Amino acid sequence: MIKQKEVTVTSFDKGTKRGSSGGFYKVFIKELSDQLSSIRFLILFFLILVTGVASFYVAASSIRDTVEEMGNEFVFLRLFTTSGGSLPPFTSFLSFLGPLVGLSIGFDAINGEENRGTISRLLAQPIYRDDVINGKFLAGLAVLGMMTFALGGLVGGMGILLTGLPPTGEEILRLIIYLLISVVYMAFWLGLSVLFSLLFKQAATSALAGIAVWLLFTIFVPLLSGPVADLIYPIRGQDDIIGQLRNITLQQNLSRISPSTLYDEAVVAMLSPGVRTLGPILLEQIYGAVPGPLPLGQSLLLIWPHITGLVAGTLIIFGITYTIFLRREIRA
Amino acid sequence: MGRNIVIETHDLIRIYGSITAVDKLNLTIYEGEIFGLLGPNGAGKTTTILMLMGLTEPTSGSISVMGYDPTREPLQVKRVAGYMPDSIGFYDYMTGRENLLYTASLNQIPMKEAERRADELLSRVGLKEASDCKVRGYSRGMRQRLGVADVLIKDPKILILDEPTLGIDPEGVKELLELIVKLSKEEGKTILISSHLLYQMQEICDRVGIFVKGKLMVCGKITDLAENISGEKECAVELIMKPFDVAAMEIIRSIDGVKDVYTQGAMLVADVQSDEIAVKINRELIERGYIIYHFRVRGYTLDDIYRQYFGEEGVTI
Numbered sequence: 001m002i003k004q005k006e007v008t009v010t011s012f013d014k015g016t017k018r019g020s021s022g023g024f025y026k027v028f029i030k031e032l033s034d035q036l037s038s039i040r041f042l043i044l045f046f047l048i049l050v051t052g053v054a055s056f057y058v059a060a061s062s063i064r065d066t067v068e069e070m071g072n073e074f075v076f077l078r079l080f081t082t083s084g085g086s087l088p089p090f091t092s093f094l095s096f097l098g099p100l101v102g103l104s105i106g107f108d109a110i111n112g113e114e115n116r117g118t119i120s121r122l123l124a125q126p127i128y129r130d131d132v133i134n135g136k137f138l139a140g141l142a143v144l145g146m147m148t149f150a151l152g153g154l155v156g157g158m159g160i161l162l163t164g165l166p167p168t169g170e171e172i173l174r175l176i177i178y179l180l181i182s183v184v185y186m187a188f189w190l191g192l193s194v195l196f197s198l199l200f201k202q203a204a205t206s207a208l209a210g211i212a213v214w215l216l217f218t219i220f221v222p223l224l225s226g227p228v229a230d231l232i233y234p235i236r237g238q239d240d241i242i243g244q245l246r247n248i249t250l251q252q253n254l255s256r257i258s259p260s261t262l263y264d265e266a267v268v269a270m271l272s273p274g275v276r277t278l279g280p281i282l283l284e285q286i287y288g289a290v291p292g293p294l295p296l297g298q299s300l301l302l303i304w305p306h307i308t309g310l311v312a313g314t315l316i317i318f319g320i321t322y323t324i325f326l327r328r329e330i331r332a
Numbered sequence: 333m334g335r336n337i338v339i340e341t342h343d344l345i346r347i348y349g350s351i352t353a354v355d356k357l358n359l360t361i362y363e364g365e366i367f368g369l370l371g372p373n374g375a376g377k378t379t380t381i382l383m384l385m386g387l388t389e390p391t392s393g394s395i396s397v398m399g400y401d402p403t404r405e406p407l408q409v410k411r412v413a414g415y416m417p418d419s420i421g422f423y424d425y426m427t428g429r430e431n432l433l434y435t436a437s438l439n440q441i442p443m444k445e446a447e448r449r450a451d452e453l454l455s456r457v458g459l460k461e462a463s464d465c466k467v468r469g470y471s472r473g474m475r476q477r478l479g480v481a482d483v484l485i486k487d488p489k490i491l492i493l494d495e496p497t498l499g500i501d502p503e504g505v506k507e508l509l510e511l512i513v514k515l516s517k518e519e520g521k522t523i524l525i526s527s528h529l530l531y532q533m534q535e536i537c538d539r540v541g542i543f544v545k546g547k548l549m550v551c552g553k554i555t556d557l558a559e560n561i562s563g564e565k566e567c568a569v570e571l572i573m574k575p576f577d578v579a580a581m582e583i584i585r586s587i588d589g590v591k592d593v594y595t596q597g598a599m600l601v602a603d604v605q606s607d608e609i610a611v612k613i614n615r616e617l618i619e620r621g622y623i624i625y626h627f628r629v630r631g632y633t634l635d636d637i638y639r640q641y642f643g644e645e646g647v648t649i
Contacts, residue, residue: 117421124415125438
């Protein structure tokens with residue numbers, strides 16, 4: 001009893017001073033529980049869970065053939081990247097559905113409050129405005145983190161049971177980094193959808209805008225980068241090596257505008273240690289190279305720009321959202 | 333009643349593009365009074381309230397709420413002032429009680445205390461039975477009452493209510509107004525109400541300010557305002573008497589200073605030069621043996637005051 005009283009006194013004192021208002025934690029907890037109990041999150045989570053587990057199961061049952069073909073190194077990781085027959089690999093599902101989860105968490109973050117008329121009531125309480133936006137964004141991030149790691153752990157454990165192969169230390173590290181990159185990638189879409197929820201008054205509009213950008217980045221940017229590169233560096237013939245090289249480099253760099261390309265490349269490098277480069281490579285460059293998997297550090301180095309790009313994109317979008325929200329005039 | 337100043341604004345201006353929503357507002361509200369901010373829609377009432385709460389920044393001018401500047405110290409203001417927006421909303425997937433507890437937690441009220449206050453307030457506003465129902469199923473009136481509880485849970489010294497009676501049935505309005513008066517008189521809270529419903533405000537407000545197009549046209553006690561505008565000016569007298577006959581009309585018409593007499597619905601209306609003439613009419617009729625059921629000099633209610641200022645405004649602009 002006495003102890004509890006002391007706690008409340010100190011927290012109240014803290015509130016009256018400038019500095020933390022204590023509102024962040026309260027908003028965070030509420031948003032977290034709202035998200036976790038929302039039906040739309042449950043639907044998407046089960047969608048990912050079912051597809052993920054199914055593809056993983058198929059991959060695990062066909063792993064024997066791939067081991068015969070490609071040797072037995074990093075078999076555990078190959079469970080995530082192998083497409084067993086008809087089903088695409090686990091990573092494809094996460095890469096495809098992950099953005100949808102991010103979008104679904106954030107698309108009505110602000111305009112939902114506005115439409116319900118709760119935003120003016122919320123901001124009339126003694127909390128800072130950034131407590132609201134930070135609380136909402138970080139709660140979404142926490143949900144994504146929990147979901148991704150729960151999923152990764154679940155299918156990972158399933159892999160051990162199905163194949164009887166314990167993962168090596170490096171494999172576990174690579175898996176954790178893969179899951180972290182996935183969280184960052186989904187956070188990018190979360191940030192984008194929160195931004196749209198601030199820009200558009202209707203939740204449906206912001207959801208559609210988010211899906212439009214998602215389609216643009218996952219389908220059209222990689223699709224269009226080829227023709228655009230052909231326009232700028234047309235390939236004149238089989239012998240035009242320099243032209244071909246320029247064409248391919250440009251095409252690849254154009255498609256890297258899209259965060260989904262960045263993510264997919266990063267995932268490939270992280271989960272397939274055999275991948276030594278992500279760009280075009282000449283025969284001369286391979287000459288004399290010792291075949292074998294890259295060590296973890298080198299794989300990380302290979303995708304470091306990708307990770308930086310994803311984190312920077314997420315932060316920039318959140319920064320824009322934050323600034324707009326703080327300057328936004330709240331009308332009842 | 334103490335005469336401490338609780339809210340004070342000085343030359344407050346808020347401009348949106350080319351529209352001046354609030355124009356040089358000088359407002360003083362004293363401790364423990366009920367102040368009515370009256371005006372038609374779009375007169376700048378809500379903008380003023382948002383500036384008082386620190387939700388909107390003034391273009392120029394200064395505000396003091398209990399000595400705090402809402403622009404610079406919004407948290408201090410929000411700690412002492414409770415604000416009920418006109419379109420009040422709740423998280424409809426939560427129960428009424430949960431909504432209150434969330435507000436309490438944002439105000440750093442410890443859980444035990446918050447639960448005690450929530451239960452007390454819910455029964456006070458008559459939502460005790462519905463407190464564990466989802467807000468989704470609440471009626472408009474119930475939401476409004478939950479809004480009142482929500483404002484009160486932080487135990488504010490100042491209550492700012494924006495159109496609190498909008499959309500509630502007459503019985504609900506009566507209860508709400510009674511509650512507001514009780515809060516002011518018994519608990520000494522300072523209350524600022526904005527409304528365009530004059531009769532309701534007339535019943536409860538100590539002082540009113542009439543807002544037209546961003547300007548505070550007039551401010552003071554209702555009776556003082558009435559004297560200002562009637563006085564020597566022409567006014568009309570409404571009468572219902574027994575017997576209701578033509579002879580009565582003739583008697584009234586024969587009095588000096590009566591300009592016209594005509595029937596309006598079930599009433600007799602006489603245009604007179606001043607309110608002294610109205611008294612004369614009353615006396616005359618009684619002397620002649622008439623029984624007067626209804627006697628009212630137009631120009632004394634808030635409605636008339638209001639119309640007077642709006643009318644003027646309409647002519648000049």
